[in-house]
Amino acid sequence: MDPQMLNTMMAQLGISPEDLQAYQDTMGAVGIPETSTSPPQFHPGMSEAELRVAIPRYKAWLEEDRKILPQRARYVSRQTLLSFHNRVRQARWSDGLPQGEVSTRMTISGFPKHSSIVPLERLERICFSQMLVRKVHLGSYLLCRSIAPSSSVQLLVEDPEGTTHYLTIYNFPTTFQCSLKYLDDLLPVGTIFAIREPTFKAPTTGDYPIVRVDSPSDIILVSPGHSVLKGVAWRTHDPSSKILAMSTVDSCRDRGNAFFKASHWLPAALMYSRGLAADPEATVLLSNRAEVYLRLGFWSGAIADARRVRTNSDAPEALRNKAVFREAKAEYARGNYKTAEDLFLQWQSVRPDDEEVKGWISRARKRQAEQETGQYDWETLFNQSQSDHHLDVAEFRGPIEVQQVSRRGGGRGIVAVQDIEIGQLLVAKPFHSVYERDLHPNEIMLSVDLITSKMNTRTQSALLAGVMQKLLGNPELHGLVFDLYAGPDSSPPSSYPPVISPDVTPVDPSQASIDIDVARLDAIISFNGFSPSVLEPISCRSKSRPEEGKPSGLYLLPSLFNHACQSNAVWTCVGDVMVIRATKRIILGEEITIPYTSAHGNPYEERRAILRRFSIDECGCSLCQDDRKDDESAHKMRDELLAKRKSSRLTDASTAQLLSLEQQFAATYSPSRGPCKPRLADIQHAIAETLRKPGSTASIPNAIEYEKKALESLGFIVLGKDAMQQSESWDGTKLPIDTAQISTASVFDIPALCMLRLAHDYLRLSDTSGAIGWLKTAQWLVATWVGGDKMFFMRVMAPVLEEWKLKRLAASVVLSDATISDTIDCYSTHEGFQRLYSDMARYFHSIGGNPQLRCPSKAPTLYHVSLYEGGTSTGISCSGGAAPADEEDASTAPKRMPESACSPACAALLFAWFGEDLFRTDISGAPELEPAAEAE
Numbered sequence: 001m002d003p004q005m006l007n008t009m010m011a012q013l014g015i016s017p018e019d020l021q022a023y024q025d026t027m028g029a030v031g032i033p034e035t036s037t038s039p040p041q042f043h044p045g046m047s048e049a050e051l052r053v054a055i056p057r058y059k060a061w062l063e064e065d066r067k068i069l070p071q072r073a074r075y076v077s078r079q080t081l082l083s084f085h086n087r088v089r090q091a092r093w094s095d096g097l098p099q100g101e102v103s104t105r106m107t108i109s110g111f112p113k114h115s116s117i118v119p120l121e122r123l124e125r126i127c128f129s130q131m132l133v134r135k136v137h138l139g140s141y142l143l144c145r146s147i148a149p150s151s152s153v154q155l156l157v158e159d160p161e162g163t164t165h166y167l168t169i170y171n172f173p174t175t176f177q178c179s180l181k182y183l184d185d186l187l188p189v190g191t192i193f194a195i196r197e198p199t200f201k202a203p204t205t206g207d208y209p210i211v212r213v214d215s216p217s218d219i220i221l222v223s224p225g226h227s228v229l230k231g232v233a234w235r236t237h238d239p240s241s242k243i244l245a246m247s248t249v250d251s252c253r254d255r256g257n258a259f260f261k262a263s264h265w266l267p268a269a270l271m272y273s274r275g276l277a278a279d280p281e282a283t284v285l286l287s288n289r290a291e292v293y294l295r296l297g298f299w300s301g302a303i304a305d306a307r308r309v310r311t312n313s314d315a316p317e318a319l320r321n322k323a324v325f326r327e328a329k330a331e332y333a334r335g336n337y338k339t340a341e342d343l344f345l346q347w348q349s350v351r352p353d354d355e356e357v358k359g360w361i362s363r364a365r366k367r368q369a370e371q372e373t374g375q376y377d378w379e380t381l382f383n384q385s386q387s388d389h390h391l392d393v394a395e396f397r398g399p400i401e402v403q404q405v406s407r408r409g410g411g412r413g414i415v416a417v418q419d420i421e422i423g424q425l426l427v428a429k430p431f432h433s434v435y436e437r438d439l440h441p442n443e444i445m446l447s448v449d450l451i452t453s454k455m456n457t458r459t460q461s462a463l464l465a466g467v468m469q470k471l472l473g474n475p476e477l478h479g480l481v482f483d484l485y486a487g488p489d490s491s492p493p494s495s496y497p498p499v500i501s502p503d504v505t506p507v508d509p510s511q512a513s514i515d516i517d518v519a520r521l522d523a524i525i526s527f528n529g530f531s532p533s534v535l536e537p538i539s540c541r542s543k544s545r546p547e548e549g550k551p552s553g554l555y556l557l558p559s560l561f562n563h564a565c566q567s568n569a570v571w572t573c574v575g576d577v578m579v580i581r582a583t584k585r586i587i588l589g590e591e592i593t594i595p596y597t598s599a600h601g602n603p604y605e606e607r608r609a610i611l612r613r614f615s616i617d618e619c620g621c622s623l624c625q626d627d628r629k630d631d632e633s634a635h636k637m638r639d640e641l642l643a644k645r646k647s648s649r650l651t652d653a654s655t656a657q658l659l660s661l662e663q664q665f666a667a668t669y670s671p672s673r674g675p676c677k678p679r680l681a682d683i684q685h686a687i688a689e690t691l692r693k694p695g696s697t698a699s700i701p702n703a704i705e706y707e708k709k710a711l712e713s714l715g716f717i718v719l720g721k722d723a724m725q726q727s728e729s730w731d732g733t734k735l736p737i738d739t740a741q742i743s744t745a746s747v748f749d750i751p752a753l754c755m756l757r758l759a760h761d762y763l764r765l766s767d768t769s770g771a772i773g774w775l776k777t778a779q780w781l782v783a784t785w786v787g788g789d790k791m792f793f794m795r796v797m798a799p800v801l802e803e804w805k806l807k808r809l810a811a812s813v814v815l816s817d818a819t820i821s822d823t824i825d826c827y828s829t830h831e832g833f834q835r836l837y838s839d840m841a842r843y844f845h846s847i848g849g850n851p852q853l854r855c856p857s858k859a860p861t862l863y864h865v866s867l868y869e870g871g872t873s874t875g876i877s878c879s880g881g882a883a884p885a886d887e888e889d890a891s892t893a894p895k896r897m898p899e900s901a902c903s904p905a906c907a908a909l910l911f912a913w914f915g916e917d918l919f920r921t922d923i924s925g926a927p928e929l930e931p932a933a934e935a936e
């Protein structure tokens with residue numbers, strides 16, 4: 001046919017001559033064969049059982065798909081792809097989804113993913129016409145550019161020959177759950193990519209094959225003038241001409257500053273970098289880029305840029321000074337607090353009155369003290385963690401070391417380098433952590449992990465992207481993450497910790513300076529990830545969090561601890577700060593273990609299944625050894641006995657039914673095993689609960705007996721049981737429990753609640769000494785397991801103390817060791833507050849203090865209460881902060897009084913004593929008092 005006529009006919013059908021050519025180029029190519037089955041689709045809310053079916057089916061489908069030979073891609077016209085793409089974008093277009101609308105995206109992790117380690121210069125350029133679907137194109141790179149605004153991280157790109165396909169880039173920094181508007185700034189139409197060793201994949205959903213990039217280090221954002229563009233002629237019109245035109249220092253700074261204003265940090269960094277390509281000495285761009293790197297968490301990049309400005313004697317002085325401040329903040333974030341302090345002081349020398357820097361200096365000093373002493377203000381941290389999970393603390397490391405440990409995957413473990421008493425071993429910050437509240441509420445990111453055969457939570461998916469981002473901005477930390485254990489299918493890691501260069505590396509946002517092996521990182525996160533659930537005030541009605549709401553974190557040194565269900569150490573998180581504490585005396589050279597999962601609520605077989613996901617075949621701890629003494633039929637019998645009660649709560653059964661259940665259950669245990677039987681504890685606790693009847697104390701002694709049995713079944717050794725039951729014979733000093741070691745068969749709140757329940761029982765029997773004994777035991781447990789002092793205990797356990805009416809007793813127990821001075825300062829001019837304080841004064845009187853109320857005039861602050869212990873400031877001091885300037889209506893003040901405005905000690909005690917009332921005290925309508933006599 002006459003080519004002219006053919007073109008005219010095709011044009012009427014919407015097919016351009018380029019499309020036609022591309023089609024002719026692929027003539028003879030075999031279409032993408034369908035597999036015999038299509039992959040199973042995953043959807044939110046799939047049950048464990050559905051997943052158990054779907055995941056093996058997916059793996060089988062993957063196996064089948066792998067057997068199909070690579071093929072040329074079926075021809076699809078540019079027009080078709082563009083109109084499909086535009087429809088998808090239209091559907092997604094919104095800057096934050098409308099309320100109630102939920103968008104779901106799905107990824108699969110844990111299958112082989114290629115990441116290139118070959119530098120771009122050593123790769124050959126390839127075009128789509130030479131690429132095959134289902135093939136990793138080793139030794140090649142694809143040069144392509146985007147031809148349409150992106151719809152999520154899926155872009156429509158063309159190669160220089162004008163062939164169009166989809167490009168999907170996973171884990172590109174800052175793109176996890178970002179808006180389309182952001183993507184338009186980050187990857188505008190015309191962005192040129194060089195993709196190292198690209199993988200062309202058959203479609204798993206939808207109709208079109210895609211070039212899928214999992215590792216951000218495989219992507220190079222090609223700027224004008226890059227050597228790969230030399231001699232490249234694009235067949236189609238150049239959509240990037242507008243972008244290329246803006247490469248002067250001034251235009252890049254202006255554009256970068258506009259992105260900065262919109263909080264679009266990475267687009268700003270790219271724009272400043274483009275300007276720096278035009279003039280590498282443009283200090284203003286370096287200085288600005290240092291600031292955006294700080295916002296991105298690219299500390300090394302920020303230090304490298306700021307340092308170049310600071311040490312450039314030609315740079316304006318103001319810019320050099322600013323650079324000092326930026327470098328100091330980045331050093332602080334890297335944990336180099338002394339260097340940071342010195343730099344802050346340098347900044348302060350030119351701005352002596354700068355309040356902000358004063359705050360930074362004080363923080364840097366506090367961090368150094370934490371590093372040296374291991375002393376933390378846990379109450380303040382606990383209070384802060386309730387509103388912001390990401391806490392600012394320094395790390396602390398006790399006498400422990402990573403050593404070779406045989407028969408433990410990875411071959412390493414943590415060992416004591418001296419004898420260690422019960423107490424704090426390690427305080428660790430996360431390398432990266434993600435909480436639900438950090439994520440967009442309307443987006444569900446489904447990720448199925450083929451290693452663990454589980455649906456990852458949203459936070460787990462976000463963790464992978466976040467770790468990559470941190471590595472890209474802090475490349476020298478690569479070894480710290482990549483030398484973690486990556487499972488039996490990956491090459492073994494080297495010794496740990498690796499040597500980290502103290503030098504910082506300049507960061508180029510368009511090209512990673514390290515190779516990120518994404519399949520290995522997937523595995524590292526599967527084998528080492530924690531769920532750092534934030535410690536919250538504990539109530540007897542606390543519910544365990546559903547799996548999908550759980551946070552995810554990667555911690556470095558904590559990842560080197562091996563597992564034991566009955567371990568000699570435990571971990572907890574205050575905010576995202578992990579605290580690992582020894583739960584018994586550990587001798588020099590002994591391995592230190594932590595539980596990866598709790599035995600309470602996870603019977604032996606379930607525990608084994610969980611541990612198998614970590615490639616742990618058999619745990620050798622005392623509890624697992626005991627559990628292996630019971631034969632399989634015994635474990636089954638227990639399941640059956642409990643299954644009968646599954647539909648209702650244990651405590652809904654009658655005492656008689658539970659007693660019979662306990663007897664049948666107890667008979668399933670081998671006589672040769674030890675007393676720790678976590679499943680039995682629930683039944684015994686339920687029996688105790690049914691024996692607690694309102695209005696009658698007759699069966700309380702029995703309840704006490706069963707609660708103690710429950711504690712023993714949780715692995716605690718209850719001492720002098722009879723003596724404690726008639727507590728007159730208790731000497732009031734020794735705790736009613738063997739404190740030489742803590743059972744780690746459950747998390748701490750279960751036994752702590754049993755202990756407080758016992759305190760409550762004794763209180764009901766008017767046995768104050770018994771109640772105090774168990775209160776102190778609960779406080780010992782919290783202090784040993786989590787840390788913190790008595791005030792911290794009061795704060796953490798406040799709801800349950802309130803529910804079981806133990807608040808007043810606990811407050812007096814907590815204060816019983818304190819010497820209370822005789823002054824309560826009351827700076828409030830409001831009658832309501834003064835009433836509150838006189839109440840407090842009466843209370844302190846009643847517990848042995850002899851405070852006087854002072855009401856100075858000219859109240860500098862509202863809510864000022866102070867109570868000092870032994871002349872130091874360690875007692876109560878609540879200064880609440882000055883009333884805001886616009887605060888005219890004092891009647892609203894109490895409701896607005898934030899807990900965090902109180903000192904932690906004060907908050908704990910005030911709250912323990914007054915509870916909710918503290919914040920509800922109604923002073924509306926109370927007359928403003930005349931100032932009392934002038935103070936001093």
Ligand SMILES: C[S@@+](CC[C@H](N)C(=O)[O-])C[C@H]1O[C@@H](n2cnc3c(N)ncnc32)[C@H](O)[C@@H]1O
Nearest residue numbers: 408409410411412485528559560561562563614
């Ligand atoms: C988080 S890592 C612990 C550190 C690891 N041993 C290393 O060298 O990096 C978890 C892996 O350690 C191994 N591991 C931990 N506890 C173990 C145990 N009790 N028995 C056998 N292997 C264990 C398993 O291979 C598990 O997947």
